[in-house]
Amino acid sequence: MTKRRLRQSDVQSAAIELLKSLNIIVGLEQLLENLCARLREILGPATVYISLYDPITGRYAGVMARGPGAEKAGLFGFSGSNPLVRWLHVNQSLLNVRLDKGVIGFLPPEERLILESNRIALVVPLIALNRLTGMLFLSEKEDQSAFTPAEVDALTMLAGQAALAVENAVMRQFQEERLKKLFHADKLATVGELAAGAAHEIRNPLTSIRSTVQFLRKSLPPEMHGYVAGVIEEVDRIDGIIKGLLSLSKSSELHLSRVDLRDAINQTLMLLDSELKKYGITVVQEAAAADPTVEADQAQLKQVFLNVILNAVQAMQGGGTITVSMADRPDGKREDSIDAVRVTICDTGPGIPPDALQRVFDPFFTTKENGTGLGLSITYGIIYGHGGEIDITSRTDPSAHGTSVTVKIPRKADQKTH
Numbered sequence: 109m110t111k112r113r114l115r116q117s118d119v120q121s122a123a124i125e126l127l128k129s130l131n132i133i134v135g136l137e138q139l140l141e142n143l144c145a146r147l148r149e150i151l152g153p154a155t156v157y158i159s160l161y162d163p164i165t166g167r168y169a170g171v172m173a174r175g176p177g178a179e180k181a182g183l184f185g186f187s188g189s190n191p192l193v194r195w196l197h198v199n200q201s202l203l204n205v206r207l208d209k210g211v212i213g214f215l216p217p218e219e220r221l222i223l224e225s226n227r228i229a230l231v232v233p234l235i236a237l238n239r240l241t242g243m244l245f246l247s248e249k250e251d252q253s254a255f256t257p258a259e260v261d262a263l264t265m266l267a268g269q270a271a272l273a274v275e276n277a278v279m280r281q282f283q284e285e286r287l288k289k290l291f292h293a294d295k296l297a298t299v300g301e302l303a304a305g306a307a308h309e310i311r312n313p314l315t316s317i318r319s320t321v322q323f324l325r326k327s328l329p330p331e332m333h334g335y336v337a338g339v340i341e342e343v344d345r346i347d348g349i350i351k352g353l354l355s356l357s358k359s360s361e362l363h364l365s366r367v368d369l370r371d372a373i374n375q376t377l378m379l380l381d382s383e384l385k386k387y388g389i390t391v392v393q394e395a396a397a398a399d400p401t402v403e404a405d406q407a408q409l410k411q412v413f414l415n416v417i418l419n420a421v422q423a424m425q426g427g428g429t430i431t432v433s434m435a436d437r438p439d440g441k442r443e444d445s446i447d448a449v450r451v452t453i454c455d456t457g458p459g460i461p462p463d464a465l466q467r468v469f470d471p472f473f474t475t476k477e478n479g480t481g482l483g484l485s486i487t488y489g490i491i492y493g494h495g496g497e498i499d500i501t502s503r504t505d506p507s508a509h510g511t512s513v514t515v516k517i518p519r520k521a522d523q524k525t526h
Contacts, residue, residue, distance in 0.1 A: 136278060136280075139277045140158055141174075147244070148175060153248065154175050154227070155178060155227075155247040156174055157181055157184045158172045159242055160278065161241050168184075168193060168240075170182050170185050177226060196240055197233070202231070223245075226245070229248045229254075230244075230255060231245055232244040232264070234270060235271050236271040237275070241274060241275050242271070244267065246263075310350060311350060321336055321340055322340065362521060363406075364404060365406060366403060367405075368401050369449060370395065370434070376414050384421065384430075387421060388427035389428055390430070391432065394431065394432070399519075400449065401519075402519050405490075412490050413451075413453075415483040415487045416515070417430065418483070419483065419511075420457065420511070424455055430456075431453070432451070432453050433452045434452075435449075436449060447518060447519050448516050448517060449516075453514075453515075454513075456510045459510055465500065491516075494517060494521045496515065499514050500513050501514075
């Protein structure tokens with residue numbers, strides 16, 4: 109249905125209402141959702157694409173789109189040196205694709221193709237504190253009519269306030285993520301310190317119990333030996349839990365060497381080969397890293413991959429697929445200058461419910477019947493000790509489910525202590 113063309117006063121009123129809503133929304137995703145929806149409602153573009161600056165990669169990434177062709181949001185990613193980005197940063201003004209033919213002709217063919225194939229009519233810089241924090245791409249209207257001067261003026265007015273709102277939301281999200289990571293690291297350290305204090309008192313009597321039970325076994329009839337074996341097994345399980353806790357007490361000394369992540373992953377998959385075959389799980393490996401080697405503790409990294417892949421296996425005992433990918437950047441592309449490698453392990457299991465997802469790194473939290481709840485806590489401690497990061501996302505929708513674990517490993521270890 110063709111949208112009714114709004115009068116100038118209507119456009120300005122709607123823009124002011126949008127500005128008010130932007131000032132009270134603090135979540136980045138909700139902010140971008142509202143911005144896309146309201147721009148389509150007020151100005152009538154078929155599709156709105158949003159690209160934001162990523163301080164980690166130094167690039168502008170397509171983070172959201174709404175309307176026909178929204179699945180192409182990822183195409184709107186640019187490096188800071190791209191001509192389009194440079195023009196927007198220097199001129200700090202809206203680019204009208206229909207009118208500014210000279211600027212469009214200045215762009216390289218691949219950038220012109222993105223604009224033309226997606227019917228982009230307006231490109232709007234989001235300038236905050238003299239920085240280009242992102243870009244809005246508005247496609248042509250469904251009725252093919254041009255944007256009126258009133259609509260362009262309203263969009264220009266909106267862009268400045270939207271840029272500040274987006275900048276604040278990005279900073280808030282970044283701070284929340286940093287605080288969450290620090291909270292987890294502090295929690296692991298606290299649990300570890302308590303464990304270190306109690307370990308000696310617990311392990312001594314455990315050793316006595318094990319030795320005594322083994323001694324008594326000799327005087328018991330054969331039919332009782334199974335009970336003894338069960339006691340010893342439980343004692344060993346308690347000892348294993350204590351060892352896991354002790355690994356959280358402080359960052360173990362890293363024995364650094366050059367580690368080829370492909371080899372570390374392949375060796376881990378070999379260890380789990382029988383489990384993978386048992387449950388009919390297929391493993392797909394994808395590599396997009398210019399250099400797969402990092403400076404790290406090889407044994408500890410293998411422990412990380414073992415914990416994560418084993419979790420995936422245990423979540424798919426009815427079969428499924430594990431995809432292991434390696435890349436230099438979040439968008440999966442190669443880049444020699446990036447100072448870290450990202451390893452992502454995805455499964456097609458049932459996924460982790462949102463309330464459980466928030467606690468997966470907590471010591472002793474587990475959804476498994478016989479789990480200790482230490483595997484991911486130890487994994488977190490190892491990655492944190494290398495100066496890296498680990499993130500988990502999961503979906504439980506019947507039509508799209510599974511869990512994805514991304515481990516960011518610095519090429520040169522930045523050792524940290526809890």
